[in-house]
Amino acid sequence: MNAESSALSRPLYEKASTPEEIQSNLADIHHRIEAACARCGRAPSSVRLLPVSKTVDESHIRMAYDSGCRLLGENKVQEAFGKWESMTDLTDLHWAIIGHLQTNKAKFVARFAHEFQALDNLRVAEALDRRLQEEGRNLDVFVQVNTSHEESKFGLAPADALAFAKALPAYSALKVRGLMTLALFSADQAQVRPCFVRLRELRDQLRQDAPQGAAFAELSMGMSGDFEWAIEEGATTVRVGQAIFGSRNKPDSYYWPEDRKA
Numbered sequence: 001m002n003a004e005s006s007a008l009s010r011p012l013y014e015k016a017s018t019p020e021e022i023q024s025n026l027a028d029i030h031h032r033i034e035a036a037c038a039r040c041g042r043a044p045s046s047v048r049l050l051p052v053s054k055t056v057d058e059s060h061i062r063m064a065y066d067s068g069c070r071l072l073g074e075n076k077v078q079e080a081f082g083k084w085e086s087m088t089d090l091t092d093l094h095w096a097i098i099g100h101l102q103t104n105k106a107k108f109v110a111r112f113a114h115e116f117q118a119l120d121n122l123r124v125a126e127a128l129d130r131r132l133q134e135e136g137r138n139l140d141v142f143v144q145v146n147t148s149h150e151e152s153k154f155g156l157a158p159a160d161a162l163a164f165a166k167a168l169p170a171y172s173a174l175k176v177r178g179l180m181t182l183a184l185f186s187a188d189q190a191q192v193r194p195c196f197v198r199l200r201e202l203r204d205q206l207r208q209d210a211p212q213g214a215a216f217a218e219l220s221m222g223m224s225g226d227f228e229w230a231i232e233e234g235a236t237t238v239r240v241g242q243a244i245f246g247s248r249n250k251p252d253s254y255y256w257p258e259d260r261k262a
Contacts, residue, residue: 022060072095098180106130178215200219
């Protein structure tokens with residue numbers, strides 16, 4: 001499926017322009033999470049909703065905060081850093097970086113981020129660890145794995161994940177929480193679900209074979225168009241943006257990935 005046909009198959013979401021609309025969308029997502037958990041015999045409390053606020057302006061983020069959101073996901077580090085700086089009055093609002101990170105931006109993530117969900121190379125691990133040591137902070141991290149095997153996406157090849165995991169204990173400021181993936185962009189669950197299955201199976205392998213295996217407890221997978229399938233395959237964190245805030249003006253390729261060829 002090419003990018004154009006994939007985009008056409010993905011739903012459009014109305015813009016949420018009032019606090020009530022954001023609250024209604026959040027309630028709907030939580031209801032769908034509960035229903036997905038019921039279908040696979042899981043407790044709804046085992047799934048964390050991570051609202052994704054990329055491109056969302058400050059006024060709408062504050063609406064989300066007033067609706068109970070205390071952790072928001074952002075792709076682009078500089079966009080997230082600017083939002084953090086402008087909303088430091090919200091002292092319990094935390095930020096998760098969920099997009100590719102270049103080493104020269106590690107200093108920003110080390111300063112403000114609550115977690116980082118796209119760790120996929122040791123150069124970034126070293127840069128983050130060094131900056132975090134300087135800041136006197138730790139950072140929760142997820143290792144990103146390319147389970148769709150698409151060249152356009154970042155993330156480790158599944159076959160490389162164990163060796164990568166064995167190297168991570170050297171970076172003491174990084175607290176591993178689990179794995180993250182981006183599934184194939186498609187409305188066809190027969191193509192999407194295998195991406196989630198691969199991540200779950202890899203997590204189970206790492207929990208058995210990696211030196212800090214118990215740390216690989218979580219699976220961050222599933223977004224607005226496929227999070228229910230992800231939950232049924234074991235997701236513990238789902239990253240939902242457009243179904244809460246409305247469809248973005250820019251195509252997915254603007255965010256997933258960022259500057260892949262570089």
